[in-house]
Amino acid sequence: MDYKKVTENATPEETAAMPRGIPLLKDELDIVIPTIRNLDFLEMWRPFFEPYHLIIVQDGDPSKTINVPDGFDYELYNRNDINRILGPKASCISFKDSACRCFGYMVSKKKYIFTIDDDCFVGKDPSGKPINALEQHIKNILSPSTPLFFNTLYDPFREGADFVRGYPFSLREGVPTAVSHGLWLNIPDYDAPTQLVKPRERNTRYVDMVLTIPKGTLFPMCGMNLAFDRHLIGPAMYFGLMGDGQPIGRYDDMWAGWCTKVICDHLNLGVKTGLPYIFHSKASNPFVNLKKEYKGIFWQEDIIPFFQAVTLPKECTTVQECYIELSKQVKEKLSKVDPYFDKLADAMVTWIEAWDELNPAGAAVANGKA
Ligand SMILES: O=c1ccn([C@@H]2O[C@H](COP(=O)(O)OP(=O)(O)O[C@H]3O[C@@H](CO)[C@H](O)[C@H]3O)[C@@H](O)[C@H]2O)c(=O)[nH]1
Numbered sequence: 001m002d003y004k005k006v007t008e009n010a011t012p013e014e015t016a017a018m019p020r021g022i023p024l025l026k027d028e029l030d031i032v033i034p035t036i037r038n039l040d041f042l043e044m045w046r047p048f049f050e051p052y053h054l055i056i057v058q059d060g061d062p063s064k065t066i067n068v069p070d071g072f073d074y075e076l077y078n079r080n081d082i083n084r085i086l087g088p089k090a091s092c093i094s095f096k097d098s099a100c101r102c103f104g105y106m107v108s109k110k111k112y113i114f115t116i117d118d119d120c121f122v123g124k125d126p127s128g129k130p131i132n133a134l135e136q137h138i139k140n141i142l143s144p145s146t147p148l149f150f151n152t153l154y155d156p157f158r159e160g161a162d163f164v165r166g167y168p169f170s171l172r173e174g175v176p177t178a179v180s181h182g183l184w185l186n187i188p189d190y191d192a193p194t195q196l197v198k199p200r201e202r203n204t205r206y207v208d209m210v211l212t213i214p215k216g217t218l219f220p221m222c223g224m225n226l227a228f229d230r231h232l233i234g235p236a237m238y239f240g241l242m243g244d245g246q247p248i249g250r251y252d253d254m255w256a257g258w259c260t261k262v263i264c265d266h267l268n269l270g271v272k273t274g275l276p277y278i279f280h281s282k283a284s285n286p287f288v289n290l291k292k293e294y295k296g297i298f299w300q301e302d303i304i305p306f307f308q309a310v311t312l313p314k315e316c317t318t319v320q321e322c323y324i325e326l327s328k329q330v331k332e333k334l335s336k337v338d339p340y341f342d343k344l345a346d347a348m349v350t351w352i353e354a355w356d357e358l359n360p361a362g363a364a365v366a367n368g369k370a
């Protein structure tokens with residue numbers, strides 16, 4: 001299949017020249033950014049992001065000042081803030097790892113979240129048009145998913161597509177979409193071994209596709225370019241215990257993705273992957289990544305069969321109830337892999353306790369129907 005290679009990101013001028021459409025969900029969506037750097041990348045995104053509220057989670061040294069470009073409406077939390085707000089429960093929020101971003105999901109009061117890394121720029125589609133990734137995520141999230149029966153013409157709710165012959169009419173309503181998982185041009189999200197053997201590989205392939213991940217199928221969720229319905233699935237988006245003091249890193253989003261997918265399957269919620277693309281500009285150090293990842297690379301050979309075998313009782317009708325049940329199964333079945341999972345299972349409970357403390361209304365409302 002011949003693809004027009006996409007090899008460069010949009011310039012701020014090209015993005016600024018884009019017609020500023022109506023900012024959909026302007027007051028219902030927060031943009032969460034984990035950072036240890038400056039936030040100059042926001043200049044690139046200004047036309048698309050400026051109307052939205054940002055939640056910046058500053059990782060690392062809290063005494064360092066993070067400069068946010070003028071004109072953005074934001075709240076910023078550093079480690080001192082996390083400790084002050086959560087007290088002892090702050091122990092469940094990772095330090096010195098992008099996993100800290102999930103604190104932003106917890107403190108948000110909005111229905112939707114979009115999270116992006118600070119080294120992700122505006123990509124261009126094959127026609128050279130800057131990609132408004134946020135707009136595409138919103139389209140994905142606001143249209144149903146089809147996890148129960150695979151539509152061979154991809155997302156039937158996209159312009160110019162539909163359900164194909166043989167697709168049961170009883171299933172064409174689809175289910176609510178909980179997660180929209182975007183992809184990356186330029187630096188792909190490879191694990192360290194792959195990065196080491198393919199240091200110069202760049203993703204120039206723009207595939208114009210959005211797919212629902214079928215029920216019963218897990219996937220490797222990357223947190224770099226991700227949106228989700230916080231009211232439907234927020235409490236499952238815990239990015240685990242990673243980074244400082246932990247035996248593992250760079251499995252934060254993976255853990256959240258596996259927990260989220262089994263809970264979405266149980267609650268009849270959908271997960272989509274594909275468009276939009278961002279332009280990932282910075283390859284993190286593969287040797288540092290290998291040190292962070294290596295335990296995860298062999299632990300996951302046990303973790304994946306665990307999640308594939310997970311069943312949740314029909315009495316679990318909220319995300320919190322599903323998540324607590326999942327934490328019990330993690331403690332029971334994964335602790336024999338490594339004592340780390342015993343600690344992680346406890347942290348999963350702490351996360352839900354902290355979530356419900358900061359979001360009391362959410363504690364009572366069922367998030368989805370089993
Ligand atoms: O200790 C840290 C390190 C980084 N950050 C912020 O997190 C994101 C991602 O950082 P970076 O781009 O350096 O790392 P990548 O390897 O490209 O990240 C991807 O791999 C996964 C790592 O878990 C993750 O899903 C992707 O994000 C940036 O915004 C850094 O500023 C941090 O907060 N703390």
Ligand SMILES: [Mn+2]
Pocket residue numbers: 117119280282283284
């Ligand atoms: Mn990166």
